Amino acid sequence: MRQAERAIFDLRRGLPILVRDNGSTTLLQAVEGLDDEALAALQALSGTPPGLVLSSHRMAALGVAGVDAPATVSLSPLPDSLRLRELACVRDARLPAGARHAPADKAGQAAVRLLSHALLVPAAVTSTVSAAQADAVAAEVASGNLLVVDAGAALELGAGGPGALTRISEARVPLAEAENSRFVLFREADGVHEHVAVVIGTPADWPEDVPVRLHSSCLTGDLFGSLRCDCGEQLRRGVAAINAQGGGVLLYLSQEGRGIGLANKLRAYGLQDEGLDTIDADQTIGFSKDERNFRVAHEMLQQLGVSRILLLTNNPGKVEALQRAGINVTARQAIYGDVTQQNQRYLTTKANRHGHWLHELLNEQGEPSSQVPESLPAPETAARS
Numbered sequence: 001m002r003q004a005e006r007a008i009f010d011l012r013r014g015l016p017i018l019v020r021d022n023g024s025t026t027l028l029q030a031v032e033g034l035d036d037e038a039l040a041a042l043q044a045l046s047g048t049p050p051g052l053v054l055s056s057h058r059m060a061a062l063g064v065a066g067v068d069a070p071a072t073v074s075l076s077p078l079p080d081s082l083r084l085r086e087l088a089c090v091r092d093a094r095l096p097a098g099a100r101h102a103p104a105d106k107a108g109q110a111a112v113r114l115l116s117h118a119l120l121v122p123a124a125v126t127s128t129v130s131a132a133q134a135d136a137v138a139a140e141v142a143s144g145n146l147l148v149v150d151a152g153a154a155l156e157l158g159a160g161g162p163g164a165l166t167r168i169s170e171a172r173v174p175l176a177e178a179e180n181s182r183f184v185l186f187r188e189a190d191g192v193h194e195h196v197a198v199v200i201g202t203p204a205d206w207p208e209d210v211p212v213r214l215h216s217s218c219l220t221g222d223l224f225g226s227l228r229c230d231c232g233e234q235l236r237r238g239v240a241a242i243n244a245q246g247g248g249v250l251l252y253l254s255q256e257g258r259g260i261g262l263a264n265k266l267r268a269y270g271l272q273d274e275g276l277d278t279i280d281a282d283q284t285i286g287f288s289k290d291e292r293n294f295r296v297a298h299e300m301l302q303q304l305g306v307s308r309i310l311l312l313t314n315n316p317g318k319v320e321a322l323q324r325a326g327i328n329v330t331a332r333q334a335i336y337g338d339v340t341q342q343n344q345r346y347l348t349t350k351a352n353r354h355g356h357w358l359h360e361l362l363n364e365q366g367e368p369s370s371q372v373p374e375s376l377p378a379p380e381t382a383a384r385s
């Protein structure tokens with residue numbers, strides 16, 4: 001696993017890495033940041049023409065139907081790096097006539113996983129190392145210039161498990177909305193992601209169903225009060241609501257842009273300004289409608305000894321994820337920001353396409369209604385007594 005985590009840094013720096021799967025070795029490099037020189041160097045080192053690996057979401061955005069896993073596109077002649085970047089993330093791009101695609105092999109699948117985890121556009125150039133180049137590649141590995149990653153280990157990135165999250169440090173941080181608060185910082189094994197549990201009030205005095213909010217980071221909304229979303233208000237109101245109910249936990253999760261990272265969120269905002277909604281914008285650059293999983297949240301709650309909760313959310317996915325992980329979510333409480341002219345479309349998309357319980361809020365603003373459960377049905381794993 002350690003090599004896969006290290007590979008994140010090389011990929012983010014625009015360097016190639018070598019992926020091994022059984023006997024085969026594949027060179028791969030991110031399309032993001034790739035220039036023609038690097039593309040030529042990759043081809044020279046591998047001895048074979050690179051293919052382009054794209055996520056299923058990007059294939060759909062390119063108009064290729066029926067692809068439900070990463071695909072490798074064979075392009076002949078190989079386009080230049082600018083054209084490859086267009087194929088990776090530009091709106092309305094199309095594959096060249098005659099381009100063939102096939103399900104990506106394990107190395108290609110690992111490429112998409114690594115790049116998503118690295119918060120890069122999930123598109124890679126990959127080249128199988130030819131027999132003639134095996135010695136040259138081995139020399140690069142031996143000299144420390146080329147990192148070798150096992151495809152299986154790369155696919156396991158972010159899968160959680162023992163040692164995946166370490167409690168690092170903590171301190172009292174009085175907040176405007178909850179004076180008696182402690183920040184407890186957790187670090188993921190990749191060394192990149194850090195998450196904070198804001199422990200509000202005194203655990204011994206908490207209600208039996210501990211009020212909990214999972215809040216994914218949003219630099220634009222949380223810190224700057226962006227009007228494009230509702231995050232900043234949800235964050236502050238979440239802290240206040242937990243405090244008012246006798247204390248609990250707000251997990252501030254390093255999952256900017258629903259897990260795609262700030263760079264990609266800003267790209268997606270650009271596409272939204274061209275008319276796409278939040279889901280189509282993310283899919284255009286190769287991502288699913290929500291790249292988060294809430295394993296870290298589960299792990300943090302476990303380490304804090306919290307297992308029975310009242311969850312503050314409008315997102316059914318969070319309820320399901322925690323329940324699946326074994327957290328007893330006994331009830332859900334809505335948590336709203338304000339509807340503004342600038343975020344109304346975003347909230348409407350969340351209600352209609354993400355399935356968020358937001359129709360009640362939007363209804364008050366004259367938005368179309370639909371059937372939404374008032375509260376969480378009793379989960380199978382959750383006893384209410």
Ligand SMILES: Nc1nc2c(ncn2[C@@H]2O[C@H](COP(=O)(O)OP(=O)(O)OP(=O)(O)O)[C@@H](O)[C@H]2O)c(=O)[nH]1
Pocket residue numbers: 214215216217218219228229231234255256257258259260265268269278282312313314315318346350356
């Ligand atoms: N990709 C993308 N992410 C966005 C956009 N607007 C906000 N976000 C991100 O969406 C996430 C919102 O997270 P949460 O506050 O946990 O909200 P949620 O999943 O809607 O669920 P609840 O607020 O609990 O109902 C944050 O990571 C934001 O950065 C957008 O237009 N595109």
Ligand SMILES: [Zn+2]
Pocket residue numbers: 218220221222229230231232
């Ligand atoms: Zn936001």
